[in-house]
Amino acid sequence: MVEFAEFDRLWRTWPWLPITMAMAIVTTIAMVTHRKRTKISLNFPPGPPKWPVVGCLPHLPFGPPPEVMFAKLAEKYGELMLLWMGTRPYVVVSSARMAMAFLKTHDPEFANRPVSVVRDYVSFKGNSIISMSASDPLYQRLRRVFIVELLSPKKIAAARELRKEQKMLKMLQAIRGELDASDRVDFRKAVSTLGLNLSVCMIFGRHCGGKVVPKEIETLMFTFKKAVKLIQRINISDLLPSIRWLDIQGIEAELRDVEIQLRKCIMVLIEQKRLEMSSWSSSEIESGANERDIMSKLLSLEGEDRLNDDQQMGVVFALLIAGSDSISKGIGKAIEELLKHPLFHKRALDELDEVVGRKRLVEELDIVRLPLIQNIIKETLRLHPPAQLLIPHGNLEPCEVAGFHIPARSSVLINLYALSRDPLFWDSPLEFFPDRFIGSNLTVLGNDFHYIPFGYGKRGCPGLNLGMTTLQYGLALCLQCIDWRLSASSTVSETSVGSKDLPDLFVDGELRVDPRLLDSL
Ligand code: HEM
Numbered sequence: 001m002v003e004f005a006e007f008d009r010l011w012r013t014w015p016w017l018p019i020t021m022a023m024a025i026v027t028t029i030a031m032v033t034h035r036k037r038t039k040i041s042l043n044f045p046p047g048p049p050k051w052p053v054v055g056c057l058p059h060l061p062f063g064p065p066p067e068v069m070f071a072k073l074a075e076k077y078g079e080l081m082l083l084w085m086g087t088r089p090y091v092v093v094s095s096a097r098m099a100m101a102f103l104k105t106h107d108p109e110f111a112n113r114p115v116s117v118v119r120d121y122v123s124f125k126g127n128s129i130i131s132m133s134a135s136d137p138l139y140q141r142l143r144r145v146f147i148v149e150l151l152s153p154k155k156i157a158a159a160r161e162l163r164k165e166q167k168m169l170k171m172l173q174a175i176r177g178e179l180d181a182s183d184r185v186d187f188r189k190a191v192s193t194l195g196l197n198l199s200v201c202m203i204f205g206r207h208c209g210g211k212v213v214p215k216e217i218e219t220l221m222f223t224f225k226k227a228v229k230l231i232q233r234i235n236i237s238d239l240l241p242s243i244r245w246l247d248i249q250g251i252e253a254e255l256r257d258v259e260i261q262l263r264k265c266i267m268v269l270i271e272q273k274r275l276e277m278s279s280w281s282s283s284e285i286e287s288g289a290n291e292r293d294i295m296s297k298l299l300s301l302e303g304e305d306r307l308n309d310d311q312q313m314g315v316v317f318a319l320l321i322a323g324s325d326s327i328s329k330g331i332g333k334a335i336e337e338l339l340k341h342p343l344f345h346k347r348a349l350d351e352l353d354e355v356v357g358r359k360r361l362v363e364e365l366d367i368v369r370l371p372l373i374q375n376i377i378k379e380t381l382r383l384h385p386p387a388q389l390l391i392p393h394g395n396l397e398p399c400e401v402a403g404f405h406i407p408a409r410s411s412v413l414i415n416l417y418a419l420s421r422d423p424l425f426w427d428s429p430l431e432f433f434p435d436r437f438i439g440s441n442l443t444v445l446g447n448d449f450h451y452i453p454f455g456y457g458k459r460g461c462p463g464l465n466l467g468m469t470t471l472q473y474g475l476a477l478c479l480q481c482i483d484w485r486l487s488a489s490s491t492v493s494e495t496s497v498g499s500k501d502l503p504d505l506f507v508d509g510e511l512r513v514d515p516r517l518l519d520s521l
Pocket residue numbers: 129130131146318319322323326327330385386387390391392393453454455456458459460461462463464466467468471
């Protein structure tokens with residue numbers, strides 16, 4: 001999801017970059033001439049100066065995470081910026097007003113995804129909904145399958161048993177199983193494994209936490225992590241498409257291998273599920289066996305909804321990539337914030353004790369009676385949206401937005417980091433204060449453009465309901481079962497970056513983990 005996560009790496013590799021750039025010189029001459037011709041009459045959004053080949057890269061204040069860097073640049077250039085990265089145009093949106101212009105007023109024009117090398121590989125021959133253009137006829141079909149067949153509130157409710165079958169509890173026990181002699185656990189590793197385990201469990205209906213993980217699931221998770229690392233790397237071939245054939249960083253070659261491996265392990269799991277389904281009795285089917293997990297539903301699709309092997313693999317990978325990281329980040333950041341704000345932590349535990357008690361586990365249906373847990377998740381999504389820049393949108397044709405000319409094939413980044421800290425809309429925007437949502441009718445559905453953690457419009461997240469349910473239920477269970485505390489060697493630290501003093505949180509080191517309910521269940 002994070003196309004820019006490695007700006008730092010790019011910057012560090014800067015010394016050899018100009019040598020490579022020289023190879024693109026011929027293309028550049030054409031580009032510069034073109035620019036001179038178009039600049040005369042077109043009103044481009046403001047942005048740092050553009051140089052041949054490298055664009056504005058030398059002017060970018062690298063160091064902080066990309067969303068923070070862009071928020072800082074927006075203080076100088078404004079709510080809409082045009083940045084040329086290499087030879088590619090990037091448009092950065094930093095206000096609710098502009099977000100509405102791109103995601104609502106001009107939604108049809110910008111509901112595409114920009115081209116990228118990664119899109120050619122882990123999309124299983126162009127079959128991934130995430131990277132597909134909205135104009136692709138398959139897109140509408142897949143989007144319907146996601147929203148109506150796989151992720152509708154009704155289908156999610158039908159799969160509640162799967163989540164309730166103590167699978168989540170087992171995953172928490174697995175975290176506990178990894179504790180060292182001093183009862184400490186690597187927090188980041190624990191929550192990222194939790195998110196991936198949960199997604200695999202929801203997709204395939206198989207428990208995969210704990211010490212004994214089925215081989216095929218272990219291979220999938222290993223390969224998936226490799227793919228994510230590659231997707232997050234910034235690829236010079238994307239910035240300078242004319243030298244893609246050189247594959248300077250070797251990313252394309254690695255992606256090719258990873259795609260082959262992913263195909264193999266996803267296919268094994270699909271075959272296993274087909275075999276399992278073929279042994280179901282009619283009474284099992286009548287009692288809703290094929291509604292229990294996403295894969296069973298996917299393989300039961302009929303008529304024009306039926307998908308071929310590549311399309312099924314594309315769906316599985318999209319669900320893994322879009323679901324697991326956002327769930328780990330959401331639950332992880334909520335726990336970090338509570339460690340830093342013990343008063344809200346205590347209030348959340350009191351709420352759980354009062355509504356659920358300590359004799360049974362919290363269930364999804366309890367969530368409606370846990371308003372503080374709901375508000376903690378909302379506030380976490382405000383300050384730490386898992387996709388800080390959404391997933392880049394793209395336009396096929398040039399377009400006029402708010403009086404500015406947006407070049408064709410731009411990558412449009414909506415900077416949620418800037419939107420959710422805009423003092424025009426938020427009181428004390430840097431403060432973690434879940435109570436701000438009490439009595440407010442602000443929801444995650446995106447009715448107000450200063451709060452759109454799931455995006456909005458044609459490309460808005462189809463997993464919103466499942467995402468919210470899992471985050472709230474997951475956090476409630478994590479808090480009810482485990483007493484999360486900082487170990488002596490750990491700190492929750494804030495980094496202050498940028499001139500507006502915009503902090504982020506980090507738990508450094510390991511956490512002490514004491515059972516609250518875990519051992520008695
Ligand atoms: C847990 C919290 C989650 C958050 C905050 C979140 C947020 C987002 C965001 C911001 C986007 C991009 C929207 C855009 O490009 O404008 C997105 C896309 C997507 N999400 Fe989620 N998501 C979450 C969970 C999930 C889950 C659980 C699933 C499915 C199991 C899912 C499936 C998808 C898919 C398939 C897309 C791509 C849609 C498209 O390109 O048409 N998400 N999500």
